[in-house]
Amino acid sequence: MGNKKILIVDDDPDIRQGMNVRLKANHYDTFFAADAFSSMVEARKHEPDLIILDLGLPAGDGFIVMERLKKIPSLAVIPIIVISARDVRVNRERAVKAGAKAFLQKPVDDAELLAVIRQALGEPAQPPEKLEVYDA
């Protein structure tokens, strides 16, 4: 069975690169988009198993992307995880209403992100690749 495909949508190249390293290490194939427009192009091209979506994007925000995805039957079923630096109080509810499976606040805890991804993909919950806790 091939690796699951994840589309990472974030306008910050550093975040995309970091996410790429983390997801590759967990055997996911990654694709990228940096704005609302190219996220639709990439989603059509690769039909990913999951989309990780930032809210603040050029050319229309994450909510617009979710709206557009929902209009295309083949893409409407793709689970979406929203990751944003925006105020969780306002945006979690809005994101979930718009169809997101989860809302994670930046900076994201990697173990949590991986757990949420596995759940969204219907994969068995595995221990994160390393179980050490770094809390001082």
Place this chain on the structure above:
Amino acid sequence: MKEKALQVLLVEDNAGDVRLLREMFSKEKPDSFELTHLLRMSEAEIHLAKGGVDIVLLDMGLPDGHGLDTVRRAHAVAPGIPMIVLTGLDDESLAADAMKEGAQDYLIKGQIENRALPRALRHAIERHRMQTETDLIRTHQMQFKDEFLSHVSHELRSPLSAIRQFVTILLDSLAGELNLEQREYLEIVLRNVKQLQSMISDLFEVTGVQAGKLRIELQCTSVCDAIVYTVNTLQGAATAKGITLSSDIECRLPSVCADPTRVRQILIILVDNAIKFTPANGAVKVQAHILEEDSNLLVLKVSDSGCGISSDLTERIFERLFQASDPALAGRKGLGLGLYICKELVTRQGGKIWAKSAPGQGAVFSLTFPIFSLPNLLAPALRKERRTEVPITLVVTEIGALTGWLSDEVRADRCREIRHLLQQCLHSDLDVLLPKMGFAGAVELIFIVATTDGIGGEAISKRIREQLDSCEHIQQAGLTLSTSYRSLEAIKRNASESMEDFLEKVATNIQELMNEEIASRMVKNG
């Protein structure tokens, strides 16, 4: 350009005073003032409510209003209209009080010099205008400050996000193995990143507090769970500093009426602080018991063997931006927001927080929460005499079988919405929606106790289903919802029985039924 005449409302019952004032106005340029004269406060209130008045001249001794009361009443109807009070010679101190209540100026009857009246009116209007403007600017500034803080914390999160990502990538050896020294340094980076992250969260939280956006959802909450969670979360930090972190909880502690996530948040702040201010080999302890002076309150205590707080500071530490003056004691400082947030959160859940300490003797932070009481919740629906002998129906709404269902937070959001919907199904004073009854896991139960006048459980159950079915996105979330109902036999109130005893009896019956229900569902859902 011709100026519009100023609309003056004179409220005065003394004919002599009215005549004098009218004379003064008559000496002014025609069309500069237009005088409306009323005798009573009640008439003035009606007139003011209609609008169109530029300034009020108010006597403080009217047939239907006296002293400061007249000022308050006028101010209540028309807060945006400047006011001058008319007073007697011996009442100057009263007039000064009137100005504190919102009057712009006062004139002493019989002492109004020629030409002083129009000047006083114009000054009062101008002063009022400036005051309004200042208030407006202040409001805008506060708004700007909140928006600014919110914006800054947002912008700080993105770069911090990238830092954290790559530090953990390195620490997890995803870019090659690290030597011990490299690992140690990176762990220091990560610790500091987390510190920054929590400061940013504090900033967000505080702007929320100020904008009234704080969300608190009271429910039946176990304090023990919150303590266990906190101790588990911070045990690592305590051990790393050589501090013993322990808890001492009375067994069979009652639940409290509070927001569980907020209780955890408060405890984390307090215990984290205690660890910060306690030197190596010290101890931090969390305790909980019923308050001796008031058995309706549960008290939580976080005590440490740290540097303590001088007695003059035990109140000030809860102020916003307060910080220990000696940074050597606390190591690195935070933003000085933690205790302020604690106080806001505790107060808004109906509790109190205070600190007791002496320098060098450690500190004890105590906070209270109201104990969860079924009789108190039922009281409004059962208080009335006629309802002390009705059958009670318990409608149970279950949210469960969460296919494709993700984080706890999303589930909590859905439950909140469903709860809100249920609230709308209630018949104001006949039904009681009980808070979630301490049932965690994949299934959430929400109970409604209905003391209906013969509507019956079936009807309410149907009403609830209709509400829930009409909510599309709840359906889409892959939730299953079910409602069912059970009836309690009519519970009689004996003639000799006090209302309190009766409520207690009903509550016990309901509690038993709910326990049965929870137990049967736990079996069913594994």
